Amino acid sequence: MAHDTVHPAPAPATPARVLLPQILPALVVGVAASLLFVGVSALAGKLQNVLWQDLPDALGIGRYSVLWMIIMLTCTGVLVGLIVWKVPGHAGPDPATLGLGGAPPLAPAVLPGLLLATGLMLAGGPSLGPENPIIASNIALAYWLGRRFVPRLPGGLWIALAEAATIGALFGTPVAAALLLSEALAGQQAKGPLWDSVFAPLVAAGAGAITTTLVAHPTLDLGLPPLARPGWTDVLAAMVVAAAAAALGMVAVYAFPYVHGAFLRLRHPMVALPAGGLVLGLLAALGGHLTLFKGLDEVGDLAKDPDGWSAGQFLTMAVVKLAALLVAASCGFRGGRIFPSVFIGAAFGLFAHALVSAVPPALGVAAGVLGMLLAITRQGWVSLFTAAVLVASPAIIALLCIASLPAWLLVTGRPQMQLHEDGTPVR
Structure with a gap:
């Protein structure tokens, strides 16, 4: 005897009245996350100019001579080592144990050391980018301030908003954040339409991307000759x-x-x-x-x-x-x-x-x-x-x-x- 296949009923969509109150917090988080990223990057860039242009020029040493590169990178290790050793919070957990996101929010007291260590690293020359520390810092700030001033919103939402906003700010477009969120949600049990789940984070990512674009004018396009019709x-x-x-x-x-x-x-x-x-x-x-x-x-x-x-x-x-x-x-x-x-x-x-x-x-x-x-x-x-x-x-x-x-x-x-x-x- 044949049996009819029973499909579970789809989860109900989120009402607009639930999504609308999330827009303003998402916009605030998006703008703030972008400004933190742009601010840290700008300060690191100015310090980089001092360390790799003004200082070697004043000392009469080649800007990228072998001697200067060894001195600068070793000194950067010393300075970051001092922060990890002595500054409260020790600049966060071992970075080797962290991915792009998903870690529990850091305590606010950790952030000054983490941001200082990140800025020195960016200026000093080690081959790392700002994404992981900036994401962690924005998540910690959004979670702490959001839970304090808007306690009716769940803590997980603040984490999602901050992560999406920072990804949007880093890449100058909310598309990267939407793709990352979709990939993360693919392994989770569906609680409704995907667009409901990414609605507020996408607002935050859009605000972060627009803010970065208006303030810093970034571009990822390398200007290479376009590919003709592929064979x-x-x-x-x-x-x-x-x-x-x-x-x-x-x-x-x-x-x-x-x-x-x-x-x-x-x-x-x-x-x-x-x-x-x-x-x-x-x-x-x-x-x-x-x-x-x-x-x-x-x-x-x-x-x-x-x-x-x-x-x-x-x-x-x-x-x-x-x-x-x-x-x-x-x-x-x-x-x-x-x-x-x-x-x-x-x-x-x-x-x-x-x-x-x-x-x-x-x-x-x-x-x-x-x-x-x-x-x-x-x-x-x-x-x-x-x-x-x-x-x-x-x-x-x-x-x-x-x-x-x-x-x-x-x-x-x-x-x-x-x-x-x-x-x-x-x-």
Whole structure:
């Protein structure tokens, strides 16, 4: 006897009267999150100019000489080590145990040390970006102030608003935040239409993105020659480059717990961070000054002249930057891994272009960034989005979707570049 299939009734949609009161808090969080990000970035940029231009010029030392790079990165390790050691809150938990989001909100007392350590890191040259500390700081502030002044809204909403707002501010568009939220919600039990769940966070992300755009005028487009109508060789090239970049990224992922463990055995931040800074200075001497800092400005320099370096030079920069990211993330510097991964992937993609001239620069860069981000972040939608907007070519999107498949097979189910408290990798 045949049985009728019984489908569960869909969860009811959220009434507008519930969503409307969330708009104003979302707008406030979006603007505030963007201003914190822009403010920290601007102050770090001014300090960077002092440390890497004014000071070496006054001392008569080359701005990016080997000696100056080693001195500056070691001194940055000393200063951040002092903050981690002495400032209340110790600049937050071990960054190796943190991902892009999802951690419990930090106590407000931790934030001054965390933001100070982040600003010094951004100015001093280690290969990390601002995303993780800024997201954590905005979540802590939104959660603490929101629960204090608007207690009727659930604490989880404040966390979602702050995370979405910061992602929107970082990328200058709410699309990245919407994709990240959709990916996070995909693994959760549905409580209604997806758009109801992302409505208020999307408002916050839009406010954060617009504020950043109006104040700082950011752009991710590298200005590379657009890709013409793709052919079969372009499909093959995108798949090979993305998979090879993912494989290269997984080398750092597998090495992460061992490198982190080596620095952990130094037992004190005033030993581990200066030692990490010294190693980063030596790596910069090997890879050149373009392998310093978070990497977004430097990847723009690469894109201005995609034929200006040899295949060996591009590969050297990609490998050195990956090693610098691994060391900086292991020794205790506070920062994120998305923006340095963009530089690594772009350099690897330009290596592919220099090695095989039939690979267009835009295709090489987009596929390289896609593969590297999939390995380092394990965020599929954000990886696709970031790779696509770097080259601003509609023809690239279909290629990237195809190229993501073999790259994802290489990374899924394997260790991530994040550790549990006991030092074992998250899977």
